[in-house]
Amino acid sequence: MAGSVTEMENKQVVLTEYVTGFPKESHLAVRNGGKIQLKAPQGSVLVKNLYLSCDPYMRGRMSPPKAGGDPNFASFTPGSPIQGFGVGKVVDSGVAEFKSGDFVWGVTSWEEYSIISNTKTLFKITNTEDVPLSYYTGLLGVMVVGMPGVTAYFGFHDVCAPKKGEYVFVSAASGAVGQLVGQFAKLAGCYVVGSAGSKQKVELLKSKFGFDEAFNYKEENDLDAALKRYRYFPEGIDIYFENVGGKMLDAVLSNIRVHGRIAVCGMISQYNLEHHEGVHNLAAMIYKRVRMQGFVSFDYFARYSELLDDVVPYVKEGKIAYVEDVAEGLENGPAALVGLFSGRNVGKQVVAVAHE
Amino acid sequence: MAGSVTEMENKQVVLTEYVTGFPKESHLAVRNGGKIQLKAPQGSVLVKNLYLSCDPYMRGRMSPPKAGGDPNFASFTPGSPIQGFGVGKVVDSGVAEFKSGDFVWGVTSWEEYSIISNTKTLFKITNTEDVPLSYYTGLLGVMVVGMPGVTAYFGFHDVCAPKKGEYVFVSAASGAVGQLVGQFAKLAGCYVVGSAGSKQKVELLKSKFGFDEAFNYKEENDLDAALKRYRYFPEGIDIYFENVGGKMLDAVLSNIRVHGRIAVCGMISQYNLEHHEGVHNLAAMIYKRVRMQGFVSFDYFARYSELLDDVVPYVKEGKIAYVEDVAEGLENGPAALVGLFSGRNVGKQVVAVAHE
Structure with missing residues (x-):
């Protein structure tokens, strides 16, 4: 495919309207977002999303915008894909720090493919010597070191x-x-x-x-x-x-x-x-x-290496356990996210968009 | 009077009963506490109280005792004088750190003369070179460096x-x-x-x-x-x-x-x-x-000298103002203390027991 640009369909989860009170599945919709070119613009990274993280703080981003908020926690835009943490694989990179084939975790969008322009909250998954790569690309990546x-x-x-x-x-x-x-x-x-x-x-x-x-x-x-x-x-x-x-x-x-x-x-x-x-x-x-x-x-991302140095040995020795609750497929994303607020999940709630 | 021991009448302010809700003047009574010998037992200091400090935290000490409380904030005992911060003059001393004639501030009782056995919360007023002694023995002592x-x-x-x-x-x-x-x-x-x-x-x-x-x-x-x-x-x-x-x-x-x-x-x-x-x-x-x-x-008393080093020069230069509300005489103590909770005082509320 050298020189050519592939286009893919891009399924997305979008916010349908701002939420007051408890979120319902109908506040989110799964839609076909149209075709996306698998090419990263200069300064951005194009990522295939593998796992998306469902986190309670995301509820705040479903509410109408407030003045003076932190941009990291800005309200989602109705009609656009919601955002959150996830693990993905770089398909194409327009920045020097990432290259095609890298596994990454960071802030992405709820869709199959994302163009990530803010690469400050994107981290390469390295350290494949100490811990099996599958740990990182799987859920332990999102959990323990994400x-x-x-x-x-x-x-x-x-x-x-x-x-x-x-x-x-x-x-x-x-x-x-x-x-x-x-x-x-x-x-x-x-x-x-x-x-x-x-x-x-x-x-x-x-x-x-x-x-x-x-x-x-x-x-x-x-x-x-x-x-x-x-x-x-x-x-x-x-x-x-x-x-x-x-x-x-x-x-x-x-x-x-x-x-x-x-x-x-x-x-x-x-x-x-x-x-x-x-x-x-x-x-x-x-x-x-x-x-x-x-x-x-967000305030601790600059100290990320301290966590790796301290925690990866425990992971390696099997001294850290984790329990995840995996919803398979983006279609099940809305139910998984909304389920957090009734405690339906047992352990870390993740949406598996794809496994590789 | 060398060799002899003087006895004095000792007026006191006592708690009449534990308080629920807003304190009233009737929760406190001024009484004659009987005669006190002006002689400090070994390990204690006998102080003539000059100024007593009225502080909001004292309300908590008027409530019934609770389990597991901090002894610094223990409930007062009905029928006994209440305690608080004050400025006084040492009449007789049974410890090496203080001598007769010293001006001191710290935790004392609401009465004319107090035997203070816990001298860890008693401080000598020194530094008479930089600031007029009257500042310390007066209200600035209680306020700025107390x-x-x-x-x-x-x-x-x-x-x-x-x-x-x-x-x-x-x-x-x-x-x-x-x-x-x-x-x-x-x-x-x-x-x-x-x-x-x-x-x-x-x-x-x-x-x-x-x-x-x-x-x-x-x-x-x-x-x-x-x-x-x-x-x-x-x-x-x-x-x-x-x-x-x-x-x-x-x-x-x-x-x-x-x-x-x-x-x-x-x-x-x-x-x-x-x-x-x-x-x-x-x-x-x-x-x-x-x-x-x-x-x-209480947690900062060990660092008291930092305050003196930093603040006394400002006091000397007249760069720190203070406003006090002085109730004259122990008889007016109950009204002064209770008045805190309706904001009757303008500035620091103090009770002047004696001026020297």
Whole structure:
């Protein structure tokens, strides 16, 4: 095909309209986006998308635009493909850093082929000596060394600053980020409790991810009492990795220890509410000297090599487990993404667009 | 009187019963505590109290005891004198660090004479070369280089980590801590807006303390809109020095800038509510990467000399102003303390027990 340019049909998932409240599948549509030339313009990369990541923060991008927002979290455009993290293969490159055949992960669009012009959030998947390439091109690439990995690794190590022996609580603990945080916490010598939304997920936390304890928050009338039940938590929680917000945050604030740290990664319980629930126990932050800090993975991409150096050996030794929930085919993308908000997924939700 | 021991009557302010809701003057009583021997037991210091500091955090100590609390903030004991910060003069000393005639500040009791056994929170007032002694024995001692000074100085410089040109907002800005934070912020080259609860206080902020702008929160129906009105704030608030909590915190979270910092010093609007107001806008912390951090002055006492080195020259040059509201006599202590919670005081509320 040298010298010629191939054209391909390009299936896409587009936002049909802005969302208020809970997103429904009808807010997304699968359509044929027309033909795309498999040629990267100068300064861009043309990628064949393999796996797309479904992440709770994407809900915010389905809402109408707000003034002064972060461009990384700008609203999607109705009628255009939605964006998110994904793993792909470079088909053609108009930049020096990538070449045809490279496997990459980063911000892409929900379609079969994407022209990526912002290559600052695109990373080459290397290190094929230490870890089988299939790990990277498969889901471990998206998870452990991709966006959830960056989020969990730097959120836990950098924002939470854990010390050996500390007491850690993780909410939405079986999710993409939570399952890694729990494992990083165990590797750091902490005692870890997780919460999740089903018996099956709670079992996973204990049997697969090595959490010391876990509970199903849907079975608890009193989250404060639930937290106090765990062996070390009556002394207080040193670190809370926050993925849900609302009542769980209030319960944690009632059980936080002096100099406690709360990494605010997400608040999935709130994203679909028109008016967010009130959090009432913030005054505990004063006398307990609590540091609560929001963060986003984008800020840590420059430190990506630290994660690789630290985590790849564990992956190689089989010391990091991961559980994924794979929706096969772009057609099943809308259901997979919307399912996040009812907790339908077990583990990291991914859409497999193609396998190679 | 060498060799003899003088006895004195010792007037006290005691808590009559634990408080729920707003404190009333009847929750405190002035009584004759009987005779006290003006002799310090070994390991303690006997202090004649001169000025007592009225601080919002004292409200928490009027509530019934809670399990697992910080001993620095333990509940007062009904029938016993309440405690707080104060300035006094050593009458007799049973420790080497203090001698009779020294002026000191630290944690003392609301009475004419106190035996202070915990001398870790007692500090000698030195540095009489650079600043007139009267400054220290008077209110500037309590304010600038005492507890409010430690709170404002380390809360602003350490917790908020200000950079020149940043946009700072201070609530309860004419209070003991707020007025100093505003001045430290101006000295650090920041743009500073303050809120307070009367026209007179708003005037003070602008005319006396050098705030760039100030507003009366009681005249604002929409705090969000109020904050957006200020010259630089549409770009967002870099630093919020939180003294009030509740609705003001929500308004700030709606106007916070990326990488904003919130130092949680106090939440006076909440202390008298049986159920604290809900704060709804915490999800803004995520995408704005906001750090919100509680702190207490006790943690910074070890770094007290930094404050002296940095601030005393400004005091000497007259570059730091202070406004105090002095209640004369221990009899007026209860009204002064309770008045904090309706904002009756203008500036730092102090009770003058004696002047020498």
